[in-house]
Amino acid sequence: MPDFDVVVIGAGSAGSVAASVLSTQTNVSVCLIEAGPDYGPFEAGRWPSEILDPRLRPRTHDWGFVDSRAKVVGGCSAHNQCAAVWGLPEDYDLWGGAGNLGWSYKEISKLIQEIERCSVDSLTEWRGKDGWLPTRHYRDEELASWQLAFLESTVSMGYSRIADLSAPQPGEGVMPFHANVYKSTRWNAAFAFLDRARGRRNLTVLPNTLAEKLLFEHKNARTLVCQSGSDTLEIRARQFVICAGAYSSPGILMRSGIGPRTELERLGIRIQRDLLGVGKNLQDHSVVSVEFELSEHGLRALEQDVVEGSFHESQVILRARSVHCKGPFDLHLAPYQTTADSGEYVSAVLACDMVPQSRGSIHLSGTDAELPPSIDFGFLTDPLHQDASVLIDGLRLIHRLAESGPLATMIESRTPRPDAMKPGESYSYVESHVDGYAHPVGTCRMGQLSDSLAVVDSGGLVRGTSNVYVADASIIPTIPRANTNLTCMLIGLKIAKELSIRLLRS
Numbered sequence: 001m002p003d004f005d006v007v008v009i010g011a012g013s014a015g016s017v018a019a020s021v022l023s024t025q026t027n028v029s030v031c032l033i034e035a036g037p038d039y040g041p042f043e044a045g046r047w048p049s050e051i052l053d054p055r056l057r058p059r060t061h062d063w064g065f066v067d068s069r070a071k072v073v074g075g076c077s078a079h080n081q082c083a084a085v086w087g088l089p090e091d092y093d094l095w096g097g098a099g100n101l102g103w104s105y106k107e108i109s110k111l112i113q114e115i116e117r118c119s120v121d122s123l124t125e126w127r128g129k130d131g132w133l134p135t136r137h138y139r140d141e142e143l144a145s146w147q148l149a150f151l152e153s154t155v156s157m158g159y160s161r162i163a164d165l166s167a168p169q170p171g172e173g174v175m176p177f178h179a180n181v182y183k184s185t186r187w188n189a190a191f192a193f194l195d196r197a198r199g200r201r202n203l204t205v206l207p208n209t210l211a212e213k214l215l216f217e218h219k220n221a222r223t224l225v226c227q228s229g230s231d232t233l234e235i236r237a238r239q240f241v242i243c244a245g246a247y248s249s250p251g252i253l254m255r256s257g258i259g260p261r262t263e264l265e266r267l268g269i270r271i272q273r274d275l276l277g278v279g280k281n282l283q284d285h286s287v288v289s290v291e292f293e294l295s296e297h298g299l300r301a302l303e304q305d306v307v308e309g310s311f312h313e314s315q316v317i318l319r320a321r322s323v324h325c326k327g328p329f330d331l332h333l334a335p336y337q338t339t340a341d342s343g344e345y346v347s348a349v350l351a352c353d354m355v356p357q358s359r360g361s362i363h364l365s366g367t368d369a370e371l372p373p374s375i376d377f378g379f380l381t382d383p384l385h386q387d388a389s390v391l392i393d394g395l396r397l398i399h400r401l402a403e404s405g406p407l408a409t410m411i412e413s414r415t416p417r418p419d420a421m422k423p424g425e426s427y428s429y430v431e432s433h434v435d436g437y438a439h440p441v442g443t444c445r446m447g448q449l450s451d452s453l454a455v456v457d458s459g460g461l462v463r464g465t466s467n468v469y470v471a472d473a474s475i476i477p478t479i480p481r482a483n484t485n486l487t488c489m490l491i492g493l494k495i496a497k498e499l500s501i502r503l504l505r506s
């Protein structure tokens, strides 16, 4: 194995962008390590159909953690529902306001232009138009029946249709979302960004290679130890950029000796840097759902969607305000239909708390890199119980929606019935059914030196190291009020651009 200038670990939403930028904007040698397989450029035609089909979430290429995570080049962008939504300007201003230089909305908005290429007919001032990731919003005539019925029921309840879920105003409203769907394909980060760099001689992609840990010489990491089949590889480089996602990036740091002293000592890992924040500050939008038994009419509509190929799991989002809301909105409500393991269709509406107050954590289950992390989501642990209250309000809203407009005609019965619940029962329901929106972030948070839980600085550099960066969902200090894919791509772009400039100067 030759030495490299830069090793990027993880070819997901952020890592695909980071490797592409480092390769195309410099002449330094870049090695991209990915635990899952690589099917080559989109045009090669070797990608499995379930990864390409944007209508259904793939069940293959998963890490098998307690939460779904993709193990394939493209990462979770190759697995997700393709909702392309930016955080609100205030969300990024919160990061900038916490002392993270360069992260205010004004500063990142030019990077939005470099990420997204929104189709002309659905472009708004809150979207990019010159980037590499094609997006457009679903048209009404493309909507599956359940999605359309939800949309029309929200309108019949008085919600207005809005033009962009990335726009800060109006806070409330509904729309078929913008999606990174192009050529009827889930256009993942590898197609949008990595394919541009694949022919370049300075880029090496190593799939099916599990990054275990970094070995240090003083402040510098020098070697990445990986497993490839039954072989152990030692890859030497000048710079390391960890993009393994919010569940795995803290694990790589901890196995390398960077993390909370007590946790590392418990596992007998030699300490390089005592960094309390590694694995802390886990955030996801918490979710509860209501499942519906369909009426004859609902069943017929579903069958017709399946036969016609118009069945989609998710296409529409309503932004709404709970009674606790202090900003423009604090809830996403989303109609969702999928197949259960039994093969039966499940029809549901999700209520998602977009301003979660609770925090969880990630821990190593052992020193073996093959072991899944131990994930404590921490849902509903906020001391004022605000998250539970928001979700209970979301349940009530779902109940009202289910009685309005076309949705009512598609439903036979529902579980639970929030209207029939005694005081305390709705809390018990939320407590026993709470889940995540698949948007974990924050486990290597970015912050100033004075922030005791900060793991990286505003350039992604891990505190106390001189050449180890984290650039993915992990560095997000507070979760934006949006689905997280686009923001992760932007993080990969920003940190890789800044590193490229430093490499060109050195």
Ligand SMILES: Cc1cc2nc3c(=O)[nH]c(=O)nc-3n(C[C@H](O)[C@H](O)[C@H](O)COP(=O)(O)OP(=O)(O)OC[C@H]3O[C@@H](n4cnc5c(N)ncnc54)[C@H](O)[C@@H]3O)c2cc1C
Pocket: 009, 010, 011, 012, 013, 014, 015, 033, 034, 035, 036, 057, 068, 069, 070, 071, 072, 073, 074, 075, 076, 077, 079, 080, 081, 082, 083, 084, 085, 209, 210, 211, 212, 243, 244, 245, 246, 248, 249, 252, 369, 437, 438, 439, 440, 472, 473, 474, 482, 483, 484, 485, 486, 488
């Ligand atoms: C089912 C699902 C639906 C979602 N829907 C949406 C949506 O509609 N819209 C939206 O905006 N967001 C959505 N998200 C969230 C979004 O996709 C993620 O926030 C985003 O992809 C995270 O990017 P990342 O780069 O941080 O991590 P990832 O994309 O997860 O990339 C991490 C990569 O690192 C690799 N890796 C991990 N550990 C190692 C290791 N030790 N060695 C080598 N490689 C490693 C992984 O295999 C993976 O390829 C969804 C997520 C899921 C799972």
